[in-house]
Amino acid sequence: MTPFTTLTGAAAPLLLDDINTDQIAPQQMDRRLDPDYRAMLFRRQRQDAGFVLNRPQFQNAAILVAGRNFGCGSARETAVWALTAWGIRCVVARGFADIFRENCLQNGVLPLELDGAGADAVAARVAAADGAAPFTVDLVAQTISGPGGPDVHFDIAPADRMRLLEGLDDIGLTLKHADDIAAWEGRTATDQPWLQSARDHRR
């Protein structure tokens, strides 16, 4: 996975709450095994000419700024793939749905959670900049910088930060514990054998 250290680019304001995965990637509009994910991103909203991602300065947006509970709804990872196909590698929001947040981390996308004054400041500055000047998200320093004010600090779980910074392969990390997994299976086959066997008793 591509490591995430710093990211600089246009920040698109979409300052709404509860943006769900059906909105982010309306898959029923292009149900193929290998759809055009860039075309899928907010496809319904983009039918409105005034929608933020239709504006020229956000054609290569790198950052999306939203409200509360971003990515609620389904577990479909297509929502994240649609964002990355656009080039967006960081979503700034006042909270993320649990599964969407995990899907971001799996794809090297930073789910940057901000609340309170920091979120207010970033939202106002991103709206004011309107794509005319870039913002930078620095995961090393844990800051957002850009026009209109001082750097804004953000918090992130150290484990998630490390995983993004190093672009670690999640399965690879877990497979280092292959012996632990085998040991658990061995113990459980004795202690709770019904968990280790999923046999169809009719067969």
Added chain:
Amino acid sequence: MPQTLFDKIWQSHLVAKRPDGRDLIYIDRHVMHDLHTPHALAQLEKKQRPVRRPDLTFATQDHTIASKPGRDDTTNPEGAPFLRATRAGSARHGIRLFDLGDPEQGISHVVAPELGMVLPGATHAVPDSHACTVGGLGALAFGCGASELEHVLATQVLALRRPRRMRVRADGRLGTQVTAKDLALRIIAEIGVAGGRGHSIEYAGAATRGLDVEGRLTLCNLTIEMGARSGFVAPDDTTFQWLAGRPFAPQGAAWDRALAHWGTLVSDADAEFDREVAIDCATLEPQLTWGTDPSQTVGVSARVPQAASDGMRRALDYMGLSGGEPLAGLAVGRVFIGSCTNARLSDLEAAAAVVRGRKVAPGVTALVVPGSTSVKRAAEARGLDDVFRSAGFLWGESGCSMCAGGNGDRGLPQERCVSTTNRNFENRQGTAVRTHLASPATAAAAAIAGHIVDVRKLMAGAA
């Protein structure tokens, strides 16, 4: 130290702590489906990683499969590549697939419990947010994306951050025609669509205990609509009796041994939760959503709220409502009874009890899609298909159908649809479709009346 049931299940499935701080939680069973299996298997194969435990892995065709009688792969042309790739991938890896034509095909969250694959105190993963459904049996389930599915396939564990613990206590008794669905919608209305974020929810209280297993599955199904990934009901005799004898459940001496263990699966009396919520069910009436997220819910006798924010105004506009009008009386064009939320046998029985001897109102398209082919067969053995068909309902083949419209079953623009599903998001059931979530009985009543109605009044002949 006293433990919650969540702590007990988590602790007993903790394989190791990764250096990055994540807990590796063993997944006892996972069930894949046609929408995500093709991608996850392709990624796994690209990295030349085997499926670690094909014997604990299952697959079903549910999201893109047509509901039309006589269906085949291409009845929904868009679904064909998904169905075929899932079939080929399952065969390559020795994974048992509940395929089109299999007598036990159906929605994963319906099939896994009814076959006894899911057990109390077990962990479960599905690449679908409604994985939480099986918490109704006292299992700890995790919805996941395609990459996390690939992770489970390769390792049989999920690398998780430990969620906080929340208990939702439903006190009192549910009245006539007030169901698990109504309770769940009320909880979402109370705590909001992000109210459970970062938490695992244990449902407790007399009203929860009083639910049968299928009702508990419905309640847990809607956990993700509160923002929580997992929700469950501690198993009890109701659970054990329901599970006994199901094909994948342990049998004989193994059953007795499992049963002894399952008896310990309760939260200790003085265990602490990070958050507690109480809901009084004594005055709860049938609930319906009026807006475009599941928290926008009111009782059937209530009026649609006035817009108090831009978001509410957008929701009202989308739903073709001005705000302030009574919910009952809104004309309905379509009714859908189905989905992992409400398409088990007891759901169809509840709807049939309303429909029996009545006719679908002129101008209403009404569709029943059983949650599994087993449910369909059992319903037909009881003559429920005749009840629905002779009233004017369409009777479909099992799958997710109109819940997300992934199989081509969709409503028409601006059509008002009462649906037993789980999400009333904009455009979910078709472009500009106006979805009102409700219980099977309330949905059936709307089909008969041709408008939203209090099912209790309809049954009493007063509506």
